[in-house]
Amino acid sequence: MAMTISEKIIARHAGLAEVEAGQLVICDLDLVMANDVTGPPSIKEFEKIGKPVFNANKIALIPDHFQPAKDIKSSELAKIMRDFAKKNKIKHYYEAGRVGIEHVILPEFGIVAPGMLIIGADSHTCTYGAVNAFSTGVGTTDLAVGLATGKAWFKVPESINVKLTGKKPKNISGKDVILTLIGKIGVDGALYKTLEFSGEGVKELTMTDRLTISNMAIEAGGKAGIFPFDEITQFYIGCRVNYPYTPTNADEGAKYCQTVEINLSELKPVVALPHLPENVKAVDELGEIKINQVVIGSCTNGRLEDLQIAAGILKGRKIHPDVRCIVIPGSQEIYKEAIRCKWIDIFIDAGCVVSCPTCGPCLGGYMGILAAGERCVSTTNRNFRGRMGHVDSEVYLAGPYVAACSAVLGKIGVI
């Protein structure tokens, strides 16, 4: 039987020759992940099971949401996770100063690889679809059971074939692709389903573009967002992954529940207006929208290429006097490289705040919380009401190009 990427990865981990959409199966997991917010409650449930962790090398516990600790409560959460990690000799646990945002560092450190099956107690665990893994977000109980048994149950998802055609124009990045797609299919357009990307346009997308796109599959309700394995995956994985992995591409004739086509040549820079990621509009159709803050960072757009795009715009320019522009490299490695490339100088000379890697303002944690009535252009992934601060504040989602331009202009726009 011809299978999709999702079906193939799930079948392999269920020990079955084939599976089809709708089937319920139990799978072996290659990696179980949690952060400082979701880890502690899962650890509590895990302890009820009364078994040791299934494999200390296949668990990642990443302190990133409120770390370095923003207050006493966050510090105590981090401590629960730290103590657990030490006691159980968890391989992928990193202290502040050696860490970054979970969905940035796991691919960067080579902890996720093609063909893997991964669960994480964080809805953006779908990010690793960019490197050809099947990876999805779960709740407290699933994670606890994953820690103890290395297994999870799955309902095999149907897949939507997202066919990418055309050439990516200048100033268009992965963010414009995924926001355009969510604008088309809506925030529940991929409910239960996997987005599987295909077509000639895939090779137009860098790994950074792909990570941004897979990251936001959940914003369309998706279970995962998976790219095929190609030379770009191979190149990215090449120097990072030093263990065997299984590139997994869809079979000819695999069954999809729907095909959505996106012609990259036609894309324009877009933003998602408050308060849903599906409220997508081309920047040139917006009237004058004045802003107070810009955030460039997060697991969606905190990678080197994102900073490069922003630095390209901000070089020799100044942040608008009414705007605070906060730049957050997604990992220490990215931070260091950005220093080496002199981009951090460019950001500071332009008048930006540059922070250590953290989720920070993305979920309204700290490091840039909005007051009532304030507007922010952000390269993050959610613009729900109150996500970045006061319930009467507004978040406009955009890629790094639009975000950096808007920071200079003091309103949403491009230069």
Add this chain to the structure above:
Amino acid sequence: MKVEGKVWRYGDNIDTDVIIPARYLNTFDPAELAKHCMVDIDETFAANVKAGDIMVGGKNFGCGSSREHAPVAIKASGIPVVIAASFARIFYRNGINIGLPLLEIGDAVEKISANDILKIDTDTGTIENVTTGETFKAHPLPPFVQGIAQTGGLINFVKEKGTLSA
């Protein structure tokens, strides 16, 4: 599992905030959560629901946050099974994981009204509407999901079995 009960009927896109509003999330106690279940759309539910009654919703039941409090509140209300046209993904997982069977029947849900009496066999997925005489078929719950429900949730299930297996 076989159950027979009266229907509490709700519409499409019942989100987790409706099932258990965020203002009641300062507790994990199931009985306490049950007291406020559905309160924002149906004030009569918590006071009148009887053990064995059945909840029926439309499309995308349980959408919104990943809070496990939502299926916990429904289960603690005495509801043994929820039927809907479709469930939101994380709610579906969470429901099953805490031992609340969920049956999906698509458009057939339109043929179930408030206060109908349903006879359900979760093992076969058969739903008989005793009031109208119609019978529907949901995907039967696979044996291991039935096992999860019987032991009262995934944590207990794994404790008993020593692992997660069919």
